[in-house]
Amino acid sequence: MGKLIAIFALLVGVLALTLAMDRSIPEADFTYIQPQDIFTLDPQAMSYNQDLRMAYAIYEPLAHWDNEVATFDIIPAAAERWEISDDGLTYTFHIRDAARWSNGDPVLAEDFRYAWQRAIMPDSVADYSGLFFVIDGAEAFFDWRTEALEAYAERPASQRTREAALALREETNQRFADTVGIRTLDDHTLEVRLARPTAYFLDLCAFGPFCPVHPETVEKFVTVKPESGRLDTDKRWTKPWNLVCNGPYVVEQWQFKRGMFLRRNPQYWDQDAIVSDTIRTLPVQDGNTSILAYETGAASWHSDVTVKYIADMLAQKREGKRDDIHALSTFGTYFWSFNCRPKLSDGRDNPFHDAGVRRAFALSVDKQAIVEKVKRSGEKVAHVLIPPGSIGGFESPQGLRLDPVRAREELAKAGWADRDGNGVPENESGVEFPVVEMLCSTGSYHEDIAMAMGRMFTEVLGVRTRIEAKESKIYKDDLKQKDYMMARGGWFGDYGDPTTFLDLHRTGDGNNDRGYSDPVFDDLLARAAQEPDVDKRMTLLEEAERYTMEDTLPVLPIWHYNYYYMFEPPLDDEGHVRPGGLVGISYHPRLVQYMWKLGVLKEGDEVRVTEMGVFAQ
């Protein structure tokens, strides 16, 4: 018996010891739920929405978006003002004297130059390197560095020493200074020369990957690898005890999958703008658990509701039973891709190579029914790729709507008609239209959508369909190999310009999963890129969107994505301030939430109501 108790005591002892070593995250003024933990705090490596949101909390880029107005204007942030040369090629940014890093260092033009160079290096896989290529010489520099690394790796081992790697780094820095259009005129002045006039360059300057980093901090963690000549950055620089920030908040704690604790950065120049002193993130992966957590008061904002019963929650809201679920339209579109290549991956002829067939399929989908009866969560039906109204000055075309008669005509014109009376169309040589394989990933609503669309295709066009639901990595692989006929897809825009969507269809673009290649379209984009006149440029891009959405249809848009938030509304039905409500949420479709604007209302607080939301006074 004594021995049993000893074993028991040992177990309890180990348990107590491990518990004692644990440190939990304190309560904050404002806590919010997100489904995933933050992936990275390195702004140049970010790609997820939640990470970018965190970037704006702890770093300050040159400019911010005014997310309180529908026009989403660019307003000064770390730069207090800027000048643009008459040819639209040179931007001169004046960084404010009061801007400080959290360790007290002034924010310098060099900090931006350093950060941007990090992004224009192929040494780490940064999702957004391509956005920097609007800067003069950036793309050529990126390619040069890629080739230089290639050549270095092929040297004999004896020539791959630390000294050689350091020499390559020296040469790289020199080349960057000589050839890329980023210069520091003095400590507080940054001059950027663009490759060609880029209407949306200021919009990019507000985007997460364009945030500065503190060079001395990062540099402590950078080493060159003698074997490959690459720069290796030890990610420990983003750990709370190392990280130096220039944004409204500093990171005080970060525990994997437990969350992050942010505190007001006392060095930040605009203290008045900060609503909550402390912020905590609460990553909750399971959708049900996250909703229960929100409902029991663990957080004041649920930033991404994904449960299957959203439709029911929205219905409850309409019936007046709850007011804390909110659907917000976004800068993204759900669509189905057509494989546009002449041959399928197995060598058969691809009927979807013919734009007429693609049009026929697009005309036979009742999108309204799909959104209302299958998806059931209040999305806006999409007839175009770029969400209408999301980009100032851009007029969306009509797109194609349900029209079964025209659909059958289009298919017949493309040479497919039911010649033997069995209901399935054949071509002139009597070959039946192949079974349409609809590729999607498992575990979400895509299979339901595919099923509904497949029935519509069969009813209107007589074609047979088959759903191929695959695990997401396999789905992604098939997509890349163009091993599909139709596949589900979607896209969120990155910056406030139509090209953030239209580039998807450009011949050879890395994200052109459709293999779509059309000289007319490419020419429109090329002409727009060279067009200095803003209005004329927009007209060209509008035509590009019309061309792909009405004539050639590489993708078949179904709806514009919604995001679902949970929070207490800041105003009651009469428009009075409601203590406990959340202020600072912007309803602009770009869906940029600046965390320093977020906070929970207290008794006696006053608010400002704008066209895009309710904000703290």
Added chain:
Amino acid sequence: MIGLIVRRLLQMPVILLVIYTITFLLAWSLPGESLLNDEGRRPPQSVIDQMNREYDLDNPYRFYANYLYNASGVRWVVAGVTGGERPRWIFNFGPSFKYDDWSVNELIGSSLPVSIVLGLSAIILALVIGLTAGIIGALRPNSLADLVTLLVALVGISLPSFVTGTVLLVIFSVWLRVFAIAQWGSLQDMILPAVTLSLPFAAYIARLTRMGMIDALGADYIRTARAKGASNMSLHLRHALKNAFLPVLSYLGPAAAYAMTGSFVVERVFNVPGIGQHFVSAVQNKDLFLIMGVVLVFATMLIFFNLAVDLMYRWIDPRIEQ
């Protein structure tokens, strides 16, 4: 005893090497790209090729050898001997591809203690509940108390933990508001997940104890002890339970290892930042270094638990030594 320990420790590298090889083969054959996130933007192919080369993702033989070199601690030792630059960790499992800012060592370091705490509490709870229920059942076989424990045990074994977990969550956190949801840090946050996780183990232990006790109570030595005038209490706890506990003990080794790592569902329902999530998500993300890292750590743990159980076995029951 010493011989056993030495033998097991000598076997360990061989077992781990086999596990490493099998895991490597399986993980390598997963479809998809390791380096790219599924929803992100695709960098130029030349860059992807270079990065693949950097992490040996272009060559399975090099990957197999280099990863082993790092993870086994050989690099660390060699660097020490030759005076080269030592890596940060003795057993270096490399970076995570999915969680950019964390190395696999850091990820395991932050999630393994959580899982150990949760798993151990569950095992302790399971022992308390299971032994009590088992003893009650054995002393009064086929009584109402026995039937009730049998019923509870059946429920415990058959109900999946996402059901028991959700039910507990709704009752105690949503209705009664006793515990916070989705938090981890204090003893309170641990209670519900530990109870959920312990139920199947408790049920199994209860059945094992009951069977063992009933067997033991019918044995000759118990009759002798009774004849010698031993009290009921001492009879049951000192004599019968001691023998009845042996099967429970041998079950505890794998059970403890399982409780500490197999709690993916419980982790999800209660939002526990443990290591179980990595077993599933690392494979989904094809996060090769993370897959290899967690498997190796888990295998090592399993070997040590089995060794510990064998040692305890001998300690409790000296007959086995001969």
